[in-house]
Amino acid sequence: MITGHRGAAALAPENTLAGIQKAFESGIEWIEIDTQLSADNIPVIIHDKTVRRCTNGKGRVGELTLSELKTLDAGSWFSNEFAGETIPTLKETLLACQENGLNMNLEIKIHNEHEVKPLVEKVVETVKHLNFPVETLLFSSFSHTALAYCQDLYPEVRRGFVTKHKPSNMLDTIKPLNLYSLHIDHRILNETLAKSIKEMGLILMIWTLNDPKKIDKFTAWGVDNIITDKPNIF
Known part of the structure; x- marks a missing residue:
């Protein structure tokens, strides 16, 4: 019933292995991550187009190599406790989920449409290479x-469509995708x-709800x- 957003974003720096550990401990x-x-076509775990908000670096994710991304501190912005935390690769994150018995809702983060084909191909390649169980994965x-x-x-x-809009024809447009779930901003539901x-017949997910009083x-x-x-707390 409960999914940790970007790991456990209130408990640890988002989209890090530390966040995954906090989610597991919860x-x-x-x-959800x-x-x-990266610039050298390695799937990495990060939300924004740039590294500025969640690391001590600057520049676009897609213009930095994995080795350059790995030099960045992705934890100190959250608290000194997480100083030195790095941006994980998808491979590292999949292995962490397997180790902790966690299911993964993996958001394919598209900032420009030309990114779709190379990103999806590399994600699928990585998942298959690790034999990550399909029953514990959602794209x-x-x-x-x-x-x-x-x-x-x-x-x-399985596949889920994420939306923050409520267009009148949304449900019609997603029918051909043969989806498992729809993930909607709770504020517009x-x-x-x-x-x-x-x-x-869709599984209904909401994001990002942080007030447990609204569960009922x-x-x-x-x-x-x-x-x-x-x-x-949930």
Whole structure:
């Protein structure tokens, strides 16, 4: 029912191995993390287009090699406790999930459409190389194109569409993607929309809910999974 957002973003620096460890210690079964490519085409775990917000460096992720990314401190911005934490690779993160028995909701982070094909190909290659169990993996994305390409390359892995908008034709446009789930900003979800999503047979996830007092309302609407920065209090 509970997914740790970017690991456990209120407890440790987001999208780091330390965050995954905190999520595991919270007792949850799922984490959500973001992946994109380094300049040398290695899938790494980071959300933003640039490294400025969550490291001591600067520059675009896609213009820095893995070795350059690994020199950055991705923990001190959060607290001194996590000084020296690095940006993990997708491979490192998959191994950490296997070690801790965690399921992974892997967001394919697309900042430009030309990134779709190389990123999805490298993600699928990495997942298959490690024989990561498909039943413990979910590909998600804001990008229809990325989800369609995931469907082509690795249809065995479930797929979820992420959205922060509520266009009237959204549910019609995602039907061809043969999705498992829909992940929606909890602030725009209402009971009518929730009912429509559930009637399509989709698993309904909301993000990013950090107030446990609101759980009853959302579960009454049929929400199946809550993505939160604070898995420990949920």
